[in-house]
Amino acid sequence: MSFWFDTEDYILPAADDAAKRLAEIFTEQGVRATFKIVGEKARVLRDRKRDDVIHALSKHDIGYHAEYHSVHPTPAEYEQQLGWDEGVKAFMRREGRGVEDLMKIFGVVPSCYGQAGGSWVPQSYAALRNWEIPIYLDETSHVGLDGKPFWYCGVLNVLNLDWRVTRTGLGGEGDFQEGCQQFDEVHKRVLDEGGGLISIYYHPCEWVHKQFWDGVNFSRGANPPREEWKLPPQKSPEETERAFEYFARYLEHVRTRPNVQLITAREMGALYPDRAYQRPFTRDELLLMAKHIQKEVTFLRLGDRAVSAAEILYLLAKAVVRFDKNPPPKVQFLGARPDERRLQYAFGSSPLAFRIDDIDLKFLYGPSSTWSETIQESTFSWKRWGEACCDFLEEVEDLGRIPPVIWVAGKAVAPEDFAATLGWGVERLSEQNLTSWTGTEFPGLKEVSLKKGNFTAGKYVAEDRPGLWGWVIFPPGLRCPKMMELGRLQAWTIKPAILTRP
Numbered sequence: 118m119s120f121w122f123d124t125e126d127y128i129l130p131a132a133d134d135a136a137k138r139l140a141e142i143f144t145e146q147g148v149r150a151t152f153k154i155v156g157e158k159a160r161v162l163r164d165r166k167r168d169d170v171i172h173a174l175s176k177h178d179i180g181y182h183a184e185y186h187s188v189h190p191t192p193a194e195y196e197q198q199l200g201w202d203e204g205v206k207a208f209m210r211r212e213g214r215g216v217e218d219l220m221k222i223f224g225v226v227p228s229c230y231g232q233a234g235g236s237w238v239p240q241s242y243a244a245l246r247n248w249e250i251p252i253y254l255d256e257t258s259h260v261g262l263d264g265k266p267f268w269y270c271g272v273l274n275v276l277n278l279d280w281r282v283t284r285t286g287l288g289g290e291g292d293f294q295e296g297c298q299q300f301d302e303v304h305k306r307v308l309d310e311g312g313g314l315i316s317i318y319y320h321p322c323e324w325v326h327k328q329f330w331d332g333v334n335f336s337r338g339a340n341p342p343r344e345e346w347k348l349p350p351q352k353s354p355e356e357t358e359r360a361f362e363y364f365a366r367y368l369e370h371v372r373t374r375p376n377v378q379l380i381t382a383r384e385m386g387a388l389y390p391d392r393a394y395q396r397p398f399t400r401d402e403l404l405l406m407a408k409h410i411q412k413e414v415t416f417l418r419l420g421d422r423a424v425s426a427a428e429i430l431y432l433l434a435k436a437v438v439r440f441d442k443n444p445p446p447k448v449q450f451l452g453a454r455p456d457e458r459r460l461q462y463a464f465g466s467s468p469l470a471f472r473i474d475d476i477d478l479k480f481l482y483g484p485s486s487t488w489s490e491t492i493q494e495s496t497f498s499w500k501r502w503g504e505a506c507c508d509f510l511e512e513v514e515d516l517g518r519i520p521p522v523i524w525v526a527g528k529a530v531a532p533e534d535f536a537a538t539l540g541w542g543v544e545r546l547s548e549q550n551l552t553s554w555t556g557t558e559f560p561g562l563k564e565v566s567l568k569k570g571n572f573t574a575g576k577y578v579a580e581d582r583p584g585l586w587g588w589v590i591f592p593p594g595l596r597c598p599k600m601m602e603l604g605r606l607q608a609w610t611i612k613p614a615i616l617t618r619p
């Protein structure tokens with residue numbers, strides 16, 4: 118289980134002391150928490166010369182929690198109409214300064230990121246990969262997978278854990294008793310299902326304020342200049358002291374339960390390794406993927422590892438074309454750098470092959486847009502289909518993501534239909550026990566007719582609806598249909614994260 122604190126109030130100075138006190142409570146009990154810190158909060162600690170707070174926090178794990186958190190525009194506001202590439206750039210430009218400042222002030226690359234309030238955006242994931250921040254740690258209903266950790270856009274998400282999120286109130290004895298009882302119930306349920314992560318999160322400012330720092334300043338789109346920022350109302354010193362004392366007792370209760378291990382965000386990656394990249398898939402596994410993708414274009418669990426729809430598509434395409442990891446530079450394309458990996462394929466030679474062992478997996482993002490008109494039915498020769506697979510693989514090498522459309526004999530095919538059809542083809546070829554075969558036609562398989570793909574992975578991403586943007590800081594009426602559609606397309610990358618057994 119993991120305790121994490123969104124450390125964000127850069128207005129009320131007492132919140133600095135609250136963060137320090139919490140860090141000390143964990144240190145005294147010999148365990149570590151994760152403090153997700155806002156960029157401006159880190160700068161404020163530095164400028165207020167609170168080296169004592171920075172030092173106390175540094176004994177714990179440091180994550181990132183956005184540059185200004187609630188100053189408008191927040192990420193969902195500035196990303197709402199942007200596409201993928203410009204959205205990734207916007208996020209990196211606007212939020213990147215905070216990452217740099219955290220590195221300067223705390224001396225570490227943040228272990229994780231989680232959005233401010235409900236300001237979730239899909240483009241943030243590509244920025245995290247660029248910054249080498251491997252974990253998304255937060256709670257929100259925008260994306261989730263059965264209340265358990267999952268992979269999305271190549272980032273491990275500890276997000277949307279449903280009933281596996283618990284906490285205690287900070288009011289005193291009654292809250293404490295109730296919090297302990299609630300933890301014990303969640304703990305029992307998690308043990309009953311074989312173990313897993315429990316999330317407990319707070320904001321250090323909750324120990325000192327009566328109302329959130331951003332609620333009093335930035336609610337419903339309000340954006341006053343810094344000189345007009347107001348301090349939030351504060352709790353009495355007695356209330357604050359009682360809240361800390363009971364919280365220390367709650368922590369002691371939680372950490373001393375049997376079979377409980379407290380982990381930080383930085384330790385989560387080792388518990389949920391992505392084994393899909395650790396060893397090649399077998400012939401039988403590839404056949405399972407080929408069958409699965411014809412029914413549903415979504416992830417598949419295979420024993421101790423899982424593959425996303427994007428990964429299945431990539432593996433299937435690689436199975437049916439001849440390629441070379443380090444081809445001689447005889448196939449040159451205009452503008453191609455000589456050192457670029459290229460498929461050993463040119464029109465006129467034989468594009469088809471069948472090899473399903475020892476294919477390296479490559480991470481791909483989902484498409485960044487939807488092609489408006491794709492063909493619904495057609496029949497192709499396998500030669501044309503092989504050419505399309507080569508074209509697809511070259512394009513994904515360049516783009517790093519699935520294109521919105523795949524051209525087969527000059528016709529526009531949707532990626533999910535392409536995937537389902539490839540699944541059909543690989544299943545037929547597997548039946549013939551071919552190995553490392555190359556030629557211009559597959560024996561006994563002249564034609565392939567287009568299959569309809571059923572992209573069900575999209576259901577793990579919320580549809581745009583008013584309630585999704587209910588965070589009090591958002592301007593009233595905010596809607597982000599274009600951005601949530603981008604998020605849905607990125608569900609090509611979603612798959613469960615599987616807990617390692619010790």
Ligand SMILES: [Zn+2]
Nearest residue numbers: 123125233234
């Ligand atoms: Zn926050």
